[in-house]
Amino acid sequence: MRLLVLGGTHFLGRHVAMAALERGHEVATFTRGLTGEPPPGAQALHGDRDDPAALPAALDGWQPELVVDTSCQTRAAADNAAAVLGGVHGYAFVSSLNAYRNWPPGPIGPENSEPTWDTADDDYGPNKAHAERVLAAAVGPAFLTARAGLIVGPHDPVYRLGWWLDRISRGGRVVVPAEGMDQPISLVDARDLATWLVEMAERGQGGAVNAKGPVGMTTYGGLLDVCREVTASDAEWVPVPEEDLLAAGVQEWVHLPLWLRQEEARTAWDVDTARAAELELTTRPLAATVADTWAWMQEAERPPLPANRPAPGLPPELEAQLLAGHGDQET
Template sequence: MRLLVLGGTAWLGQQVVVTALKRGHFVAALARGESGSVPPGAVVVRADRSRPDAYEVVRTQDWDAVLDVSRQPGQVRQATAALHERSQTYIFVSSGNVYADTSVPHQNENAPVLDPLTGDVMESMETYGEAKVACENAVRDTFGGDRMLVARSGLIGGPGDTFDRTGYWPLRFSRPAVSDGRVLVPDVPELLTQVIDVRDLANWLVDAAENKVHGTFNTTGESIPLPEHLDVARHVAGHTGPVVKARPHWLMAQDIEPWAGERSLPLWLPVPEYAGFSSRDSAAARAAGLRHRPLEETLADTLAWERARPEYGHRRYKRHAGLSDFDEAELLSLLS
């Protein structure tokens, strides 16, 4: 198979390239090279997707599949126009953020989506969902339903998660902020989580390219209640200290953010307004071959990766999600 990856230097794109190369496929990665390096073995095509000549080299070749992870509608429109006669399949990695209603659990791919972003450029993450809808529409308009695959991904986790959402909990349980080993967790037993391992998603995307799978799919992890997810994180970390639960209204009163960002607790989301955000129905993708490794393996491997990071051991290192040791200790003192 001849696979063209638009990107291939960031987390998921790199994993797709590695997976396809291991299977013996010819892989080319079109990228500026600013997000990282292209895995050895792939052909590197240096190009800036914001330029009109970005696809001059690859549009002269035939491809079995093109894989795109962009969030910029203008880039996707330009790519699909340049490659629609050269590629049999266009695979676009979208997001569950495209859905209009986050409160209804277990919705499938037929649930209503947001209105598409009207411009070519997503200026901020506030319009991420709308931008992904516009990207999906560009692929659908050019390639049609019988030559396109849209993978609406849930939260991606595993080794390499520099967004810090799936690594925070096993790392926190392995390295509590206070001497008696207490760890603060959100008390939301009704909240579901859906983490898909980056390696499992990459495997399925390459499978889909090989088998010419077409259509729109929710590609999420298995639905697991947040307390169960935290129990797995605690187990892989070997944590035996006390777990201190805090209700959402108390956390919000302390200016703790849900999901991500500074002073946040990853994976926590307010309910009922976000009851459907991490409980999408992915039965169609599973029927099309999506397989999940155990969450314990994902979190154990993520913890090992966290411990190997150059930042490990620097407690003043500012993460993209989670509480600092100082903030955690302060909150625990308020609850004691």
């Protein structure tokens, strides 16, 4: 079938384009052309999706039957897609758990079809919620919204998992959050999510799905242990209490990527994934995701961090300060 990827040149969108090609679709991607080209075999269409004239001009009569939308970040982007693509057989949209007003910290129960943000703020969660509403109204029952949690894997230009792999591979004493090591975390491999999105669009499957790895799949410490194994590192964990991390100015999620304070972590990963399981969204073993991400980081030229993203990782002077103050080591 004719499948349009809105996005398609990096990370999730790139995996969607590859999955769609593997499944025999005629694939076109629509991007501004700023972040490179799609995988070989996909036709690259160019334009800014915030511009109402750009998508119809780029399509130039080519009518997609399926859409996978990975790149919607603004209300205009959603409105413009809704104006052009309402008649497709299946439309799989990548939203976020942030479409829920109470996430983070959650917890999130079974999906309601409506997102819970309903304000006009120009912000990530409210924008995703707006997009879900206008696209659902335009496409109807064949509109699926995947409210994604944490997506990881090769081609991730944000390097949250990537920073940990780099840091752990250098070995030695590594600051870890003392109380954070047992906190649950769940991730979905971008390649598994991508293939599933294509399948959902093929089926014309509709509705809302909390698209994340299952509760209990691992812990923060479990993830770091896998990173240590994959990089064959001699890293020694130096657990630093949360109050010391916060007092030193360590920013959760950014300085220690993927780490959340206890009060938030307690419920943030407690998200009902029964519908995702029913629709067979699977994620491969964590060790495979981490190993493939590390292999990609060795082999490929690393893409630049997207604009407006803070560089992940503990600044070296902050790390030195924390290590100096915490002599005990634990392996």
